[in-house]
Amino acid sequence: MRQTKPLPTTVRHWAEQRTGPVAAVRDASHDWHRSRVWELAGERGARWYVKVSPSVKFFARETRAYRHVVPALGHNRAPQLLDSRADDLAMLLTVAPGDPAPGLGLSCAAWRAVHAQAGMLCARLHEAGELDRSDRAEAEASLTAAADGAEKYLGRAGDRLTGDERQLVRAYAARLRRVGPVPQGYIHGDNQPRNWLWSEAGLAFVDFERTRPAACVQDLVILAVTEWLDHPDREQAFLRSYGRVLTRDERHALRCLTALDAVNCLAWGPDNGHPEVTARGRRTLDRLMKEDRP
Structure with missing residues (x-):
């Protein structure tokens, strides 16, 4: 059984500065030890994802992609990047449909x-x-x-x-x-x-x-x-x-x-x-x- 990964406290506090209080956190990582993704639920039912990249290279690639490449896919065709924190290699993302x-x-x-x-x-x-x-x-x-x-x-x-x-x-x-x-x-x-x-x-x-x-x-x-x-x-x-x-x-x-x-x-x-x-x-x-x- 895959072990649940806790959301780092510093990353949660950073995300809440943008989302407001988080009522629940769910580990949404892939079944791979370097995958770190969590679904956040707000007090009024809103949802977001936080992803912590496995490396500086992946963080740079993904944040750049969200800013300059992903918008070409069109509305609701991918998550949107709400914020990023290089110190923790963290990204705050909207939830795409599906x-x-x-x-x-x-x-x-x-x-x-x-x-x-x-x-x-x-x-x-x-x-x-x-x-x-x-x-x-x-x-x-x-x-x-x-x-x-x-x-x-x-x-x-x-x-x-x-x-x-x-x-x-x-x-x-x-x-x-x-x-x-x-x-x-x-x-x-x-x-x-x-x-x-x-x-x-x-x-x-x-x-x-x-x-x-x-x-x-x-x-x-x-x-x-x-x-x-x-x-x-x-x-x-x-x-x-x-x-x-x-x-x-x-x-x-x-x-x-x-x-x-x-x-x-x-x-x-x-x-x-x-x-x-x-x-x-x-x-x-x-x-x-x-x-x-x-």
């Missing part, structure tokens, strides 16, 4: 509708303003940076991969370095249904700590190896609303990125007690080995 899509027992048709709206919101996010010089440089280097991470994850995964699997991952990392120009923009960075809220009002995105300038196709990796692998109709619905087909170079990059995601999952999942993440990596790597070396 509940996490995976827990709603949605029908096949409803899932297609969810993915259609996700495609629309991703397009808005990816096109949220022109990249400045610094952001452009970061985006242009994003695929190379992903390839550079392969050796780190191979080292962490150790003997969870065979020699042939390690060779396969290195081959895909090398191919990723040779991918031609691909569309760039601001990506969500953890684009998957657990960060999608669904309601009668439509879809909303949450959790922008990994939002950054990058190759847009990097936002599709988790979907490609989970949702879309078993449900191609969801991929079709997403891409129709996304507004364009992926380029040949994007398709090639996406396949390379799935191999790097696999070794990342096999490095991170077992060490952090996440069997679902581990299974995602193993399934992807088994599939790539079969398809590349039948």
Whole structure:
């Protein structure tokens, strides 16, 4: 059972300066030791969220995203940042409508509708303003940076991969370095249904700590190896609303990125007690080995 995390007293007092007295606090963290999120309830029924970032880098990314990128999603399509406190890496957020899509027992048709709206919101996010010089440089280097991470994850995964699997991952990392120009923009960075809220009002995105300038196709990796692998109709619905087909170079990059995601999952999942993440990596790597070396 996950241990409930207490809201730090200093953070609560800071939040109450903006919200007024808080009547109740609920731990709303993900099942990960570095996730720290709480739902606050006011005396008159109002609600807010407080999030404490796991690192300075994530805090900087997320606060910047809320101020300059997230508004492109539109009204009620994401929480709003009410205040932030750098000393505690804390953010005070409004509550976006909806509940996490995976827990709603949605029908096949409803899932297609969810993915259609996700495609629309991703397009808005990816096109949220022109990249400045610094952001452009970061985006242009994003695929190379992903390839550079392969050796780190191979080292962490150790003997969870065979020699042939390690060779396969290195081959895909090398191919990723040779991918031609691909569309760039601001990506969500953890684009998957657990960060999608669904309601009668439509879809909303949450959790922008990994939002950054990058190759847009990097936002599709988790979907490609989970949702879309078993449900191609969801991929079709997403891409129709996304507004364009992926380029040949994007398709090639996406396949390379799935191999790097696999070794990342096999490095991170077992060490952090996440069997679902581990299974995602193993399934992807088994599939790539079969398809590349039948």
